[in-house]
Amino acid sequence: MKDIGRRRFVGAGIASAATLTPLQHVLAETGSLQDIGGSIVSLPQATIYTAREIITLDDARPTAEAVAIVGDRILWAGTLEDVQRVLGDQPYEIDTTFADNVIVPGFIAQHDHPVLAALTMSSEILAIEDWVLPSGTVPRVKDKQEFMERLAKAESEKSNPDEPLLSWGYHPAFYGPLTRSDLDTISETRPILVWARSCHEMVLNSAAMERGSVTRDKFEAFSPSAKEQSSFQEARFWEQGLFAVLPNIANMVATPERLRSGLEITRDYMHAKGITFGNEPGGILSKPVQDGVNEVFSNPDMPFRWSFIVDAKSMVATYSDDAQVIAETEKLASWYGGMTSLAPKQAKLFADGAIYSLLMQVRDPYLDGHDGEWMMDRDLFERAFRIYWDAGYQIHIHVNGDAGLDRVLDTLESNLRRNPRYDHRTVLVHFAVSASDQVERIRALGAIVSGNPYYVTALADQYSKVGLGSERADSMVRLGDLSLTGIPWSLHSDMPMAPADPLFLMWCAVNRETTSGRIAGADQRVPAEMALRGVTIEAAYALRLSDEIGSIEPGKRANLTILDENPLSVDPAMIRDISVWGTVMEGRVLPVSERTQKASLTPTLAPNSLADEEVNRAMLNHALMVVHTHL
Incomplete structure (x- = not known):
């Protein structure tokens, strides 16, 4: 040399x-x-x-x-x-x-929710699928009767009569409606909160309503949108209704003990899946809660770094002055340190509702004629987009339906024409239902996509029969069309709404195999190399970090994932079965320990079961804003 x-x-x-x-x-x-x-x-x-x-x-x-x-x-x-x-x-x-072994670039969890994963995985899990936890497998719930029996058993086993019971996983599309009166039959004195599998809906019993002071007067003070997305009589709150009620009940949803133990489970699980960098879109807007997260995620022995994108929806709703919105956003950088950080000049917004609860906004009606929901009213969405656009921010937008995508693309185009920007890299997040004509428009407007390929695996069978019909269900997450058009795309899991397992996401994107074993939308399958790029270099590109991570190149961070097999040469059906030896994270060799190997949260899917729900991270932010009373 x-x-x-x-x-x-x-x-x-x-x-x-x-x-x-x-x-x-x-x-x-x-x-x-x-x-x-x-x-x-x-x-x-x-x-x-x-x-x-x-x-x-x-x-x-x-x-x-x-x-x-x-x-x-x-x-x-x-x-x-x-x-x-x-x-x-x-x-x-x-x-x-x-x-x-085989070395690949360090896997990137581009869009995951460790706090939400911590709270759901540490609750009473009664879901539509098996969940494999460090403590053992929690079997799936077969029907509403079994749900009620198991929930009653969990209530009876609690020794403290004042301790709230939080359950997660109920799905009305599988088990039928659930209301306050159902939960009151289990207990009229212990607060019971049932968090739906979608994480976009919650049902309370009367004791929980009383403990949270959710009175008729408070309900009437909700915004019109929040009241439309709530039922006071049934004690059922969804989408913006859930935003409105969460500050009253957050102290029953999140406790310091549940948060810490759940974060440790999430940390070990993600390491076992080969993750070397992760991101939370819609960062927590409660400093005491973020301090609680930092106790685990900022430690120097963390096996990966974690960044947070600001919850722009809440910032704009809180501050009426445009300049103050940006000033307060930039102040958030001081909340992080060590292995956590604020993603610079990036913001998260929301368009329409959740896919798993079939509340996305679609162009053509649902099979049963019901309507979707908006996560942000149009005036708030457009104001937020304009503020962060003019400040030079990269904007990540939760959008699920094709009508929701129309609103996002219209807003993007109007801002491009009003204030042109080069390489704005606006990210369309989730990309569940879209129309073929929208793909070319995405390309023309310079947007990129972060897709969740698990929707096809988990939902295509069920939504072919209810909700969407076969044509829309099978074409969900049209990565093949994006590839043909040259639009950059990446993959994410939205953990706990899908397993935070990059190899599993690759398998979903490459095979598009549903729970029944059929192939949904064969023309939308992508090659294994593209799928690998989707959890590495393209994920880094979506976070504006491709000069630092995502590939094995001179000068980049020494982030490697060590596998037993080559995901590009194995049978595509076997990609999800490849074992992870461990990682190298910025030069530190971190094998997967026996303890970490056991921390598998990947669910076992039953045929035709809905697997994991599209989550609204901002919803949890609102829930956590008042948890400081416990931290």
């Missing part, structure tokens, strides 16, 4: 940081370069990891057999001979720990 080193790093003259190549940046950051014209001294030791195969997703060298890491950065990847030649006289060791 002496000649290469002098020619590349010294003899060429380093004028400024802006002229450095990625590899020069690595050496400069480690203190290996002296002043211009000086010589290379005190080179730190590098570690060369060899593997059976290394998939880099670097267009310059797509595969490698060795990767050199210095500190928390990648120095080089290529053949072992190439890497050694680049290192030259720099001290190094060769580590063969992964010699029999």
Whole structure:
């Protein structure tokens, strides 16, 4: 490397940081370069990891057999001979720990909800599918009668008569309506809260209504939209109605103990799935709650970093002055530290309702003629979009139905024409039901997509019969059309609404196999390499982090996921069965421990069962805004 080193790093003259190549940046950051014209001294030791195969997703060298890491950065990847030649006289060791494994770029959980996962996974789970927890498997509920029996059993086993009972997983489309009167038959004194599988709806018993002071007068003070999406008599609250009631009941939903234990479960589970970076869209707007999250997620021994995107919906609803909205948004950066951070210049908005509760806004009527819901009234949505657009923010938008997508694209186009921006990279999140004509419009407007391919697996069978009909159900999450049009797309799980398992998401996108075993929308399947990009480099692109993570390239963070098999060469049906050895996270080798391996939250799906529900993260933010009384 002496000649290469002098020619590349010294003899060429380093004028400024802006002229450095990625590899020069690595050496400069480690203190290996002296002043211009000086010589290379005190080179730190590098570690060369060899593997059976290394998939880099670097267009310059797509595969490698060795990767050199210095500190928390990648120095080089290529053949072992190439890497050694680049290192030259720099001290190094060769580590063969992964010699029999396959290395891929570190998996990215682009859109997940660790707090919501913590609360649901630590509640009384009575759901439409089995859930495999560290403590054992919680079997699925067969019908409403079994739900009531198991809920009554859980109530009877609580020793403290004042302790609220929180259950999660009930689905009206499977078990029929659930109301206050049903829950009162179980207990008239203990507060009982049933959080629907969709996480967009909650049903309370009378004791919970009383404990939360949810009176008729308070109900009448709800906004018109919130009242329309509530039933005081049935004590049932959904979408904006749930937003309205959550501040009254949040202290029964979230406790410090439940939060911490659930976060630890979520942390171990995500590590076991090979995740090296994650993001919460719609960050928590309660500092005491964020402090509680930071107790787990900010620790230096965390196996991944986690960023938070601001909940723009709540910010705009709170502050009437446009400038104050941005000022208060930027102040949130001080809430994070260590392994957590605020995603810079990014904001989260909401269009229509949830897919799992069939409340998305669709162009053509639902089979039963019911209407969808809006998560934000039009005037609030348009004001929020304009404020953050004009401030140069990247906007991520929860949108599920094709009519919801029309509203989003109309708003995007009007702002582009009013205040043109280059590479705004607006993200259409979830992308459940769309029309073919909308794909070209997405491309023309410069938007990108973050899709949830699990919708097809979990819902296509059921929604072919109820809700959407076969044509719309089978074409959900049309990744194939996006690929043909050249629109960048990535994958997310929305945990706990789908398993935070990148290999499983890949399997869903590649196979589009439903719970009955059939293929839904075969023309929308994508190649395995595209799916891998969807949980790595394209996910990084959607978070404006592709210069830092997402591929194995010189200068990027040393984030690797270590697998037992190559997801690009195995039978596509086997992708979800590939084992994760562990990860390398910014140079730290983190094998999956026996304890972590047991922390599997991936549900076992029964044929035709709805699997995981589309979540509204902002809903939980409102719930958590008052939990400071407990933290």
